[in-house]
Amino acid sequence: MPSDDEKEKLVSPGLSLNLASLWLLLFLIWLVINSSFAVPIVMIGALISFGLALVFVRRSAVWHDVGLTPRAAYHFLAYTGVFFIELVKANINMLRYVYAPRIDIRPGIVKVNLRLRSPVGRLALANSIALTPGSLVMDISDDALFIHWLDVKTTDPETAREIIAEPFEKHLGEIFG
Amino acid sequence: MSELIGSLFVLAGAFFLFSAGLGLLRMPDAYTRIQAGTKASTLGNILVLVGLGVYHPDWAFKLLVVAYFVLMTNPLSSHALSRAAHAIGTPMAPSTFTDALKDRDDEGKARPS
Numbered sequence: 001m002p003s004d005d006e007k008e009k010l011v012s013p014g015l016s017l018n019l020a021s022l023w024l025l026l027f028l029i030w031l032v033i034n035s036s037f038a039v040p041i042v043m044i045g046a047l048i049s050f051g052l053a054l055v056f057v058r059r060s061a062v063w064h065d066v067g068l069t070p071r072a073a074y075h076f077l078a079y080t081g082v083f084f085i086e087l088v089k090a091n092i093n094m095l096r097y098v099y100a101p102r103i104d105i106r107p108g109i110v111k112v113n114l115r116l117r118s119p120v121g122r123l124a125l126a127n128s129i130a131l132t133p134g135s136l137v138m139d140i141s142d143d144a145l146f147i148h149w150l151d152v153k154t155t156d157p158e159t160a161r162e163i164i165a166e167p168f169e170k171h172l173g174e175i176f177g
Numbered sequence: 178m179s180e181l182i183g184s185l186f187v188l189a190g191a192f193f194l195f196s197a198g199l200g201l202l203r204m205p206d207a208y209t210r211i212q213a214g215t216k217a218s219t220l221g222n223i224l225v226l227v228g229l230g231v232y233h234p235d236w237a238f239k240l241l242v243v244a245y246f247v248l249m250t251n252p253l254s255s256h257a258l259s260r261a262a263h264a265i266g267t268p269m270a271p272s273t274f275t276d277a278l279k280d281r282d283d284e285g286k287a288r289p290s
Contacts, residue, residue: 032238091193091220094213098200107209107269109276130252131219136212137256138263148208148259 023053072175079171086132086167093134097150108152109138112145113161115169121176128168135164179231186228193221205270207262215255222247 026049034041097103116122126137126145134150144157147164154160161169200213226240226247269276 029242032242035235035239087216087220090216094200094216095193095196098196098203098213098217103203103205105205105209107206109263109279126256127249127252130255131216131248134212136208136215136259137252138260148212150209150212 019053019057022057023050026052075171075174079168079175082167082171083128083131086128090132090134105150106152107148107150108155109146109148110152110155110160111157112147112164113157114140114143114145114165115161116172116176118176121172124172124176125165125168128172129164132164179234183228183231186224186231188228190221190224190226190228193217193224197221207267208259208269211255211259211262215251219247219251222251 027045030045030049031037031042034045097105114122114125116125122140126140129135129137129145129147136148137145138148139146145165147160149160149164153163194217197214197217200217201210204210204213223244226244230237230240263279
């Protein structure tokens with residue numbers, strides 16, 4: 001539940017912008033899934049997506065961190081590119097392990113320092129890490145991620161951050177702060 | 178022509194999905210199996226969806242939504258599974274090298290709160 005302080009913050013100029021962007025996003029998804037522009041379908045979609053957007057924007061502060069600037073858009077594109085390159089690299093790595101005659105790995109759980117503050121940014125980072133070379137997020141605490149690593153290279157939290165999180169953190173930090 | 182390209186994408190995706198299955202069988206413990214399953218099946222799924230998109234260009238947007246759905250939920254499920262496995266103390270492979278999460282939990286138990 002949001003405290004009184006947060007409630008004050010929710011009624012800010014940013015609220016309507018956040019509401020509009022979330023509404024637009026949900027409405028677009030509705031149109032894509034229906035693939036139809038018949039009047040009743042569009043109207044129902046507009047109503048439902050507006051209701052959902054209203055509930056989510058008022059109930060959670062998560063959407064307040066997302067900045068809608070050209071800079072954020074650029075970094076989002078760059079992040080998507082980095083992400084797909086890492087995804088393909090991860091899969092080639094995984095194929096090497098899977099088809100090797102003898103699976104020769106040194107798995108372990110290591111602690112990784114975390115720089116991002118916003119919840120959505122952390123979620124995106126954790127999801128990206130789960131899909132990149134040999135790492136899987138196990139748990140999250142205030143300032144650290146616990147990552148199961150298929151082939152442990154270091155147990156130092158800072159070095160591990162540079163190896164695992166650095167490529168994503170740069171862009172996600174620009175988008176979500 | 179588009180049929181051939183679409184089929185190649187689906188074939189590549191099927192290959193990755195097969196590798197994911199093989200990884201599930203060959204990896205030594207629960208956590209490494211989850212890893213093998215997550216990564217290879219994500220790329221495999223996306224390649225199959227791309228192949229379908231080449232076959233049926235009018236499905237492209239729906240397939241894109243499905244691809245985003247897979248991308249967002251696949252890591253979440255693997256995270257939930259591995260976390261639950263660790264919480265109930267599923268044994269790790271003998272070659273396991275370090276376990277910072279267990280160290281932290283032990284620390285929490287030792288210190289009266």
